[in-house]
Amino acid sequence: MKARVYVTLKNGVLDPQGKAVAHGLHSLGFAEVEDVRIGKYMEVAIATGSRAEAESRVREMCQKLLANQVIEDFRFDLEGDGAS
Amino acid sequence: MKVRWGVVSFPGSNDDDDALHLAADVLGHDAVRLWHKDADLKGVDIVILPGGFSYGDYLRCGAIARFSPVMQSIRAFADGGGLVLAICNGFQILCEAGLLPGALVRNRSLSFVCQDVAIRVDNAATKLTSQCREGEILDIPIKHGEGCYFADQATIDGLVANRQVLFHYADAQGVVSAEANPNGSLDSIAGVCNRAGNVFGMMPHPEHAVEKLLGSVDGLKLFLSLADAVSSGRGARASA
Numbered sequence: 001m002k003a004r005v006y007v008t009l010k011n012g013v014l015d016p017q018g019k020a021v022a023h024g025l026h027s028l029g030f031a032e033v034e035d036v037r038i039g040k041y042m043e044v045a046i047a048t049g050s051r052a053e054a055e056s057r058v059r060e061m062c063q064k065l066l067a068n069q070v071i072e073d074f075r076f077d078l079e080g081d082g083a084s
Numbered sequence: 085m086k087v088r089w090g091v092v093s094f095p096g097s098n099d100d101d102d103a104l105h106l107a108a109d110v111l112g113h114d115a116v117r118l119w120h121k122d123a124d125l126k127g128v129d130i131v132i133l134p135g136g137f138s139y140g141d142y143l144r145c146g147a148i149a150r151f152s153p154v155m156q157s158i159r160a161f162a163d164g165g166g167l168v169l170a171i172c173n174g175f176q177i178l179c180e181a182g183l184l185p186g187a188l189v190r191n192r193s194l195s196f197v198c199q200d201v202a203i204r205v206d207n208a209a210t211k212l213t214s215q216c217r218e219g220e221i222l223d224i225p226i227k228h229g230e231g232c233y234f235a236d237q238a239t240i241d242g243l244v245a246n247r248q249v250l251f252h253y254a255d256a257q258g259v260v261s262a263e264a265n266p267n268g269s270l271d272s273i274a275g276v277c278n279r280a281g282n283v284f285g286m287m288p289h290p291e292h293a294v295e296k297l298l299g300s301v302d303g304l305k306l307f308l309s310l311a312d313a314v315s316s317g318r319g320a321r322a323s324a
Contacts (some may be wrong), residue, residue: 013234014246016194068144068180070187071234 001046002079003058007067008039042066054078087311088114090322092158092174094138094149095120098285099171099261103132103291107287110294111307120152120251125322129314130167131158135227135289145188145230149229155181157322165320167211168283172228173273175251175285184278184285185243186235188228192268196229200299201266202276203288204254210277211282211313215305221258222251222302224288226266231287233269233276233291251275282319 009015018036025033044061048054058076067074089107093100100117107115116126125131139148149155155177162168162183171177177186191197200223208218217223235243243249251274255264265272267287275286290303313319 012236013189014192014232016190016192016268020194033106047120063142068147068187070236071189 001048001051001054003044003046003076004079005044005056005058005066005074005076006039007042007062007072007074008036009051010071010073013071024047029076051078086114086117087111087130087314088126088128089130090116090118090125091119091132091134092118092154093134094134094152096119096138096140097134097136097173099135099289099291103134103171106291106294106307107132110304110307111311115228118154120154123153123157125154125157125161128322129319130169130310131161131322132291133158133170133177133293135172135174138173138177144176144180144317146173146178146180149173149177150181156162159183160259162278162283165169165280165282166322167309167313167319169212170285171289171291172231172287175287176230178283178285179305183283184276185231185239185248186276188230188287189232189234190230190283191228191232192239192242192264196227197231197266198225198227199266201274201288202254202256202258202264203251203258204258204260205250206252207250209247210250210281210284210308210309211318212309213250214312215309219258220258221254222288222290222293222305223300224290224293224303225285225300226288228267228287231267231269233267233273233287235270240270240273244271244275244277247273248277248279249273249275251288257294
């Protein structure tokens with residue numbers, strides 16, 4: 001089973017990278033861009049057949065390592081399923 | 085009494101030799117390197133977590149180093165009242181490990197900054213700052229790309245209320261301002277300690293300001309403060 005994990009900066013944490021990219025897009029003529037926030041995407045392959053187990057284990061992985069909850073939020077889905 | 089300093093070397097640490105030089109050659113104390121794979125703290129009185137790029141800053145700065153065997157021992161040492169000074173990458177590691185509050189994120193400018201800065205001592209009653217005066221300005225260099233201190237407002241309020249903010253970035257007159265803040269840190273915070281007052285984290289590098297040749301000796305006061313805390317029995321020695 002594969003988990004797709006998205007880690008994003010919490011609201012309120014300044015994202016200077018996102019700001020720089022937004023400026024770049026403006027320079028290219030994408031005037032409609034209001035904001036860019038940059039995050040991380042990870043794919044985690046897991047040896048389990050149980051979705052419920054995978055979900056609770058991936059949540060724990062996110063809490064303990066994949067995201068730093070002082071500054072980041074996370075969400076994930078399991079392959080073939082949009083639920084998180 | 086000769087103080088025994090331990091300096092941790094992770095793969096990617098690059099200020100460990102400077103800290104060992106400070107302890108052994110400048111202070112004339114005992115200094116031992118603590119290898120990251122070795123859980124033995126070798127009976128040290130003070131642990132320094134040095135600057136660098138441990139584990140290549142993979143995932144987040146400091147995120148991987150906290151799993152090293154030596155870190156389990158340092159956690160126990162700190163829980164028992166042992167003195168720990170975490171500088172730059174060391175500060176990032178202890179925030180990731182939850183031994184210090186907050187996190188260090190990308191500098192607001194997006195640029196790596198390498199310059200001398202002035203920091204104002206805002207609590208001179210700690211084991212790291214006892215040789216300083218309240219409000220004293222220390223000239224100490226910084227060199228980092230991810231040194232912007234962040235914590236939620238409740239955490240910041242708690243740090244202020246408990247006097248855990250030790251240093252603010254300031255100008256030469258001690259005035260804190262956006263212009264004198266080199267990395268965008270919240271409230272211009274340059275260094276903090278834990279609630280118990282035995283674990284310290286700071287982005288500036290006091291070990292790079294300990295000899296005239298280096299341009300400043302202001303960092304010495306911090307190391308002498310720690311040594312004094314040990315000599316006067318206010319520390320805790322790691323088991324040998």
